[in-house]
Structures are given as C-alpha cells and as structure tokens.
Amino acid sequence: MRCRLTKTNKTPKETRITRIDIYLDHLDILRYYKARFQIEFVFHNAKQYTGLCDCQATSEAKLNFHFNASLAALNLLRLEDRQQAVEVAGRNVISI
Template sequence: MRIVVCPVENAEPLLYFSTDTNMRPEKIIGFYRTRFQIEFGIRDAKQFTGLQSQQTRDRERLDFAFNLSFTALNVCKEVIRKDYPDLSVAQFKRLMFESYLASTIISTCGKSPHLKIIQKINHRLAQLAA
C-alpha cells in the first residue's frame, strides 16, 4: 500500500492511500481530488437541482432527468463563476428565486417591470445573499 502525506498549514496532515505502489504521489492526489469533485457534484445536484426527485422508473426518462439535473447544476455554477463569484450554489438559488418573486409581485400589481428596476432589485438581493 502506498501512503501519501500532505502537510496542511495549521491542521493535521492529509493522508491519501493507494493500493498501486508504483503510482506517483501527484497522481494519487489527483484521483482523490477528482473523486471529491464528483461527490460534491452529486451532493449539489441532489440538494439544488432535483437529482432525487424523479418518480419514473423508465430508463430513458431517468437518463434524461439525471442529465438535465447535472446540466442545470453546471450552468448554475458557470453563472456563479462569471457573475456572482462570492455566492454559493444555495445563495445563488435563493437569489434567483427572490428575483423571480420580485418580478412576479411587480407584474401582478399591473405594472410592467422596468429592466433597470429589476436590475436594481437583483443587485440588492445579491448583496443581501452574500
């Protein structure tokens, strides 16, 4: 068994294990990082994009639903990366919901939401979400 020890500043060192004794330490760490990214992606898809909400048992429909869930998560993360880098996925989801709610309230009052007003509301909501 191969053990890779990674020192962490002000914390216990991280230990990574591999049964391939010939594997380079960088590759072992890379595999662990990839694995954690996959696990975080699945966790986020379950929490924020309805990965576990399907009621069908049809294989094609499940495949479509899973792909849609992960696509929505990736689009969400890309928008966050570009436009709202200080927000988490949960904060961004709340921001989008609140923006939609504000637009709905304004339009329900018989007013056509003006783009500048919506932008101001979105900006303020983003400040509150951060």
C-alpha cells in the same frame, strides 16, 4: 488502485493516504483524490439544488432525461454564479 485514507488526531490537518499500488506515482494519487472529491461535490450539489434524486420515473429513458436535465441545470447555475461574480468584481474596482 486501492488506497486507504487515515485521519490522525495528532494534528488536526494531518491526513495520510496509504496506497496499495506501489508503482503509482504519488502525484497521480493526489490527482485521483482531487477528481474524486470534485465528482462527489457535483453529485452533492445536484441532489441538493436541482433535485437529482427526486424523479419517480421507472423508465430508463425518462431517468436518463431527468439526470441529464438536473446536471445541465447545475452547470447553468454555476455559469450564472461565475458571471455574477465577474460583474460584481468589476463594479468594486476603484480607479484613481
């Protein structure tokens, strides 16, 4: 599938997605874009917060271990963040 993303200056929020595959449903294209940006967001956070690109090893096994450890640490951070958000939300509830 090949798509072209065009941002226009006519309106600030307008984005056009041009598709090459005319047989692909437009909802599938939107799902693919959403998944793509979620994947990019995961790698961005892993690079920024868990040192995904900081490994200096050259062995494939060591690199695999580092990448897996970095992404696992990111998952644990996200889990901890969600648990803290639930706990804080529970404390802010006022019952009358």
